[in-house]
Amino acid sequence: MDFTDITSEQLHDTPDPHAAESSETVFDGAIWDVCRETFRMAGQENALTREFITHPGAVSIVALDERDRVLLINQYRHPVRLRMWEIPAGLLDISGEPALDAAQRELGEEADLRAEQWDTLVDFDNSPGSSAEANRIFLARGLSEVPAAQRFTREGEEAEIVAGFADLDDAVAAVLDGRLTSPAAALGVLAAHIARARDWSTLRAPDAPWSARPQHAG
Numbered sequence: 001m002d003f004t005d006i007t008s009e010q011l012h013d014t015p016d017p018h019a020a021e022s023s024e025t026v027f028d029g030a031i032w033d034v035c036r037e038t039f040r041m042a043g044q045e046n047a048l049t050r051e052f053i054t055h056p057g058a059v060s061i062v063a064l065d066e067r068d069r070v071l072l073i074n075q076y077r078h079p080v081r082l083r084m085w086e087i088p089a090g091l092l093d094i095s096g097e098p099a100l101d102a103a104q105r106e107l108g109e110e111a112d113l114r115a116e117q118w119d120t121l122v123d124f125d126n127s128p129g130s131s132a133e134a135n136r137i138f139l140a141r142g143l144s145e146v147p148a149a150q151r152f153t154r155e156g157e158e159a160e161i162v163a164g165f166a167d168l169d170d171a172v173a174a175v176l177d178g179r180l181t182s183p184a185a186a187l188g189v190l191a192a193h194i195a196r197a198r199d200w201s202t203l204r205a206p207d208a209p210w211s212a213r214p215q216h217a218g
Contacts, residue, residue, distance in 0.1 A: 013212075055133035060089035062189065071163065073087070073110055087185045119138065
């Protein structure tokens with residue numbers, strides 16, 4: 001393989017849709033489905049088959065208090081049989097709902113908090129080889145508590161959520177030590193640490209363009 005120098009201008013993902021020759025839902029799930037599609041790469045005779053999770057997309061929130069402590073929530077995740085320290089997050093499962101509105105809703109529902117200042121921190125595709133999930137992580141600051149009468153009643157896995165604040169540097173150390181492994185939390189914590197070191201100059205507007213958001217989310 002020949003290697004070339006990659007310029008700064010080339011460091012961006014490029015849309016390259018391959019038309020599906022066939023597409024079918026092979027599993028209709030309670031939360032998301034599994035789709036099987038066949039397609040061809042340029043110049044190849046044989047079609048490829050891929051099965052992947054369809055997904056409406058998601059938002060996550062790095063919420064920092066006035067002491068730059070990061071809000072973490074602890075909840076059970078059945079597929080990995082772990083109680084994980086995570087950041088608040090939720091699906092973009094309301095058609096047409098702006099990502100910022102979803103993030104504000106999720107922060108209130110999962111942590112009983114609201115924020116005065118919102119910025120886009122970082123975007124990522126959670127597992128692009130097996131899922132269509134795109135995730136936007138927001139930075140929320142200027143925190144205050146939601147009045148008791150307006151708080152959301154948590155159910156299911158969320159009913160056992162435990163929330164707290166950790167020093168951002170301690171959270172970074174936990175990520176690097178392999179003690180904090182939630183992908184959104186790990187990426188969000190590291191991105192916030194870098195953004196703070198650069199005096200928040202890397203932050204984008206809360207409504208910054210997000211081309212990776214799944215089209216069917218509205």
